[in-house]
Amino acid sequence: MKIQRSKGTRDLSPQEMVSFRLIESAFRDCCLKWGYQEVRTPTLEYLHLFTATGTLTPSMLAKVYSFLDWDGWSGERVVLRPDGTIPISRLYIDSMAKEKLAKLFYVANVFMFEATGKKTRERWQCGAELIGARPPLADIELVMLALEVLRELKIKGIELRLSHAGLIKALLARMDVSAEEQIDMFDRILDGDMKALEKLKLKRPELEKTIDSLLELKGKPSGFSKELQRLFAEDLPECKPYIENCTRIAEFLEAMGYDYRIDIASGRGFEYYTGIIFQIFKGGEKIGGGGRYDALIPLMGGKDVPASGFALYLERLMGLIEPKALAQPQPPKILVRAELARAKEGFDTAGRLHKAGYRAECYLGVQKEADFDWTVELKDKLKFTLTNQAKKQKVTAETIDELLALLKK
Amino acid sequence: MKTKLKLALPKGRLLGETAALLQRAGWGLDDYQEQTRFYHITSKTMPRLSARVFHEKDIPIQVAIGNYDLGICGSDWIEELLVKYPSSALMKVKNLRYGEGALYATSAGGAATIEALRARPSTIRIASEYPNLAESFAINARLKHFSVFPLWGGAEVYPPESAELALVGTAQGFSLTPISRVLGVSAFLIANRESWKDKELGKMVASIEKALVPEKRKPEATKRPPTKAVQYTAADNDTVRLALPDGHQQAPTRKLLDKAGIRLDDYPSEKGNRRPNIELEGVSVKVIRPQDMPLQVANDNFDLAITGRDWLTEHLCQFPSSPVKELADLKLGRVKVVAVVSQERDIADIRDLSESEEALPIRVASEYINIADSYARDNRLNRYRLIPTWGASEAFLAEDADLLIENTETGRTLAQHRLKIIDTLFESTACLIGSTGGAASPLKKERMESITKTLRKAAEEIS
Numbered sequence: 001m002k003i004q005r006s007k008g009t010r011d012l013s014p015q016e017m018v019s020f021r022l023i024e025s026a027f028r029d030c031c032l033k034w035g036y037q038e039v040r041t042p043t044l045e046y047l048h049l050f051t052a053t054g055t056l057t058p059s060m061l062a063k064v065y066s067f068l069d070w071d072g073w074s075g076e077r078v079v080l081r082p083d084g085t086i087p088i089s090r091l092y093i094d095s096m097a098k099e100k101l102a103k104l105f106y107v108a109n110v111f112m113f114e115a116t117g118k119k120t121r122e123r124w125q126c127g128a129e130l131i132g133a134r135p136p137l138a139d140i141e142l143v144m145l146a147l148e149v150l151r152e153l154k155i156k157g158i159e160l161r162l163s164h165a166g167l168i169k170a171l172l173a174r175m176d177v178s179a180e181e182q183i184d185m186f187d188r189i190l191d192g193d194m195k196a197l198e199k200l201k202l203k204r205p206e207l208e209k210t211i212d213s214l215l216e217l218k219g220k221p222s223g224f225s226k227e228l229q230r231l232f233a234e235d236l237p238e239c240k241p242y243i244e245n246c247t248r249i250a251e252f253l254e255a256m257g258y259d260y261r262i263d264i265a266s267g268r269g270f271e272y273y274t275g276i277i278f279q280i281f282k283g284g285e286k287i288g289g290g291g292r293y294d295a296l297i298p299l300m301g302g303k304d305v306p307a308s309g310f311a312l313y314l315e316r317l318m319g320l321i322e323p324k325a326l327a328q329p330q331p332p333k334i335l336v337r338a339e340l341a342r343a344k345e346g347f348d349t350a351g352r353l354h355k356a357g358y359r360a361e362c363y364l365g366v367q368k369e370a371d372f373d374w375t376v377e378l379k380d381k382l383k384f385t386l387t388n389q390a391k392k393q394k395v396t397a398e399t400i401d402e403l404l405a406l407l408k409k
Numbered sequence: 410m411k412t413k414l415k416l417a418l419p420k421g422r423l424l425g426e427t428a429a430l431l432q433r434a435g436w437g438l439d440d441y442q443e444q445t446r447f448y449h450i451t452s453k454t455m456p457r458l459s460a461r462v463f464h465e466k467d468i469p470i471q472v473a474i475g476n477y478d479l480g481i482c483g484s485d486w487i488e489e490l491l492v493k494y495p496s497s498a499l500m501k502v503k504n505l506r507y508g509e510g511a512l513y514a515t516s517a518g519g520a521a522t523i524e525a526l527r528a529r530p531s532t533i534r535i536a537s538e539y540p541n542l543a544e545s546f547a548i549n550a551r552l553k554h555f556s557v558f559p560l561w562g563g564a565e566v567y568p569p570e571s572a573e574l575a576l577v578g579t580a581q582g583f584s585l586t587p588i589s590r591v592l593g594v595s596a597f598l599i600a601n602r603e604s605w606k607d608k609e610l611g612k613m614v615a616s617i618e619k620a621l622v623p624e625k626r627k628p629e630a631t632k633r634p635p636t637k638a639v640q641y642t643a644a645d646n647d648t649v650r651l652a653l654p655d656g657h658q659q660a661p662t663r664k665l666l667d668k669a670g671i672r673l674d675d676y677p678s679e680k681g682n683r684r685p686n687i688e689l690e691g692v693s694v695k696v697i698r699p700q701d702m703p704l705q706v707a708n709d710n711f712d713l714a715i716t717g718r719d720w721l722t723e724h725l726c727q728f729p730s731s732p733v734k735e736l737a738d739l740k741l742g743r744v745k746v747v748a749v750v751s752q753e754r755d756i757a758d759i760r761d762l763s764e765s766e767e768a769l770p771i772r773v774a775s776e777y778i779n780i781a782d783s784y785a786r787d788n789r790l791n792r793y794r795l796i797p798t799w800g801a802s803e804a805f806l807a808e809d810a811d812l813l814i815e816n817t818e819t820g821r822t823l824a825q826h827r828l829k830i831i832d833t834l835f836e837s838t839a840c841l842i843g844s845t846g847g848a849a850s851p852l853k854k855e856r857m858e859s860i861t862k863t864l865r866k867a868a869e870e871i872s
Contacts, residue, residue, distance in 0.1 A: 070727075071728060073708060
């Protein structure tokens with residue numbers, strides 16, 4: 001019988017895991033330097049964490065992996081974590097709520113059904129959450145952190161797109177529709193349904209100019225922000241602080257020399273976003289994103305704490321890096337060949353070599369010498385024969401210490 | 410020769426109109442009629458066509474997994490499958506425009522709007538035969554904390570005491586207040602996606618379309634279904650909430666209660682009354698499906714229930730740490746739960762199946778889906794698929810399943826269907842169940858113990 005992988009899953013090969021770990025360690029290093037602490041949350045969470053308005057949209061909830069646990073007779077469902085941020089907020093409320101500032105990061109898999117099975121249903125994310133700090137500085141720090149990770153990974157040609165959940169909501173609040181429909185429209189914009197804004201135009205023709213400007217004015221120059229400010233000051237004065245928020249971040253990015261554009265309609269993301277939404281693209285493909293979610297923690301039962309965060313999509317980054325260019329130099333690799341009678345000595349030798357910082361393995365009857373930098377042979381009593389595989393030079397040593405000294409040379 | 414075509418047809422409420430439609434379409438399925446005793450029907454006019462009669466609820470599953478090419482059933486059961494498994498191989502071909510109705514989320518007084526429900530701080534319990542639609546409704550209604558109780562039937566009797574909401578069809582007619590219309594329902598012709606691609610079904614569908622009665626467009630019932638008020642008396646902390654079985658368990662249960670000297674009105678009820686009065690102080694009674702009782706007792710919606718050990722076992726297989734336990738063996742309705750295969754198959758015991766090297770997964774059909782799952786696991790069936798069924802499971806073998814886990818009293822029905830028993834899992838009788846959880850008041854405890862003792866004694870006397 002042919003064994004098959006479960007549909008929509010993927011294996012990570014040894015080569016792919018090298019890329020995976022390179023990205024993970026670049027991300028960890030950057031986060032630690034910025035004072036973030038690593039956390040890990042369980043793969044299983046209660047479904048109800050994700051169901052309230054302001055968490056995940058119904059269309060996302062229709063794709064989560066939820067089921068009854070072995071003690072789920074109450075109907076309480078558990079879910080394979082569909083998102084990284086909500087579990088972190090839950091962890092913060094559960095055990096860190098006393099801390100005024102929590103800077104947390106994680107590398108985790110998230111699960112979301114995908115019907116064709118061609119894309120993967122289990123995805124890996126590198127995420128950072130900054131809980132307890134207000135805009136714009138906190139948001140700028142997160143953007144900087146994300147961009148620093150990408151710089152460390154030598155990924156160039158990054159494009160940033162900025163949107164603002166508050167702006168979208170304010171626009172919707174102007175409409176003559178129920179609160180329910182507003183939420184529905186917001187969800188559809190966040191789910192990437194562009195037609196939602198077109199429909200909004202039909203309902204409120206007097207907003208057409210503003211909406212068109214929003215849809216069409218996708219640009220970079222800071223002049224654009226001024227244009228936007230002028231436009232909104234006329235039609236939607238309540239949006240002024242949001243525009244200012246966008247502008248400040250935009251100006252900062254411009255001063256730092258980053259390629260960005262404001263694109264309100266591109267506010268794809270999570271329902272929990274309340275403020276700035278930023279998305280990171282490379283060659284038209286989204287490789288990460290984040291935003292501000294000030295309402296989420298109070299909604300989940302925590303205190304009124306502001307927060308924002310982002311995630312980079314690990315698998316997408318894997319296709320964008322050059323592992324060779326990023327890899328740290330590795331210590332020499334040594335094969336220890338010991339005859340069976342001297343097996344213990346062989347393993348001891350490998351252990352000593354490990355301690356000295358070498359990569360060493362014992363010969364199991366299978367390895368090829370050509371794959372190693374050195375070979376150590378334990379054949380004649382008490383003697384080590386050291387062979388340099390490249391130069392085919394042989395030297396002998398009486399003891400392990402002598403052998404180590406020879407290797408150093 | 411053209412490939413064979415298999416059709417899944419409903420029994421029950423859609424049978425009459427479906428049979429008439431197929432007659433008009435000339436499909437030659439003459440044996441498909443009310444009171445039919447046949448499960449398998451062959452066409453008199455189309456040699457490639459054969460049909461099998463199912464419980465309506467089975468049909469979307471049977472078509473989706475490819476056991477049947479075409480099927481006819483209500484769109485409620487189609488959506489129940491599709492809302493959970495949108496990428497299944499099931500496609501809706503044609504609205505047949507009969508058997509029309511709707512599914513409603515309903516409550517019994519109290520919170521009568523979705524907004525009011527959303528504002529409730531406690532968990533909202535939703536009872537329904539349509540658990541997937543109920544969950545989807547709750548998510549779309551943005552209810553924060555909800556639990557869905559999947560049911561075999563009788564959802565309308567749950568609110569307000571045992572659930573805040575029931576998701577029910579108008580077909581059932583109900584005494585509850587509709588809050589939200591969840592789904593319009595009518596009969597549909599459905600097809601398996603692969604069959605639709607590979608087998609020429611176009612002509613068949615055309616003949617159905619031609620045979621459809623031209624639409625006398627009934628204006629869709631915009632007005633809500635009529636509701637009749639029911640008096641609910643809230644149970645206090647001392648009241649014992651007792652669940653009695655509906656269906657064919659009613660007569661023996663009544664006999665037992667009579668023997669125990671427990672009198673109650675209108676049980677079994679001809680009008681389908683599910684709230685009979687009991688002449689026992691501090692006890693309230695609801696009549697529900699025995700299948701649903703263990704879960705309800707586990708959730709503290711009932712204190713005592715008379716069900717079968719088979720259904721208790723089924724519950725414990727799904728939830729091993731459930732607080733539900735058997736309090737008394739009532740010794741009624743003795744059946745064996747057995748593993749069954751077709752006589753045609755060269756299988757003497759379960760090992761022959763676990764050691765089989767067939768490329769296809771072993772199809773295990775059962776009403777007891779969790780018992781079947783645990784049995785298959787324990788016996789190391791290598792690769793198997795569970796097929797949930799809703800009654801008349803014996804007709805699934807040999808075509809639509811390889812192994813059946815089923816109850817039997819005498820084994821006669823099984824033999825008639827040319828089936829053989831290869832294993833007995835356990836014996837089941839009616840039993841009284843209760844919960845080890847829940848802190849009952851001393852008075853309630855006393856009442857429960859008294860009922861348990863009385864019933865146990867009566868059961869001894871009858872046997």
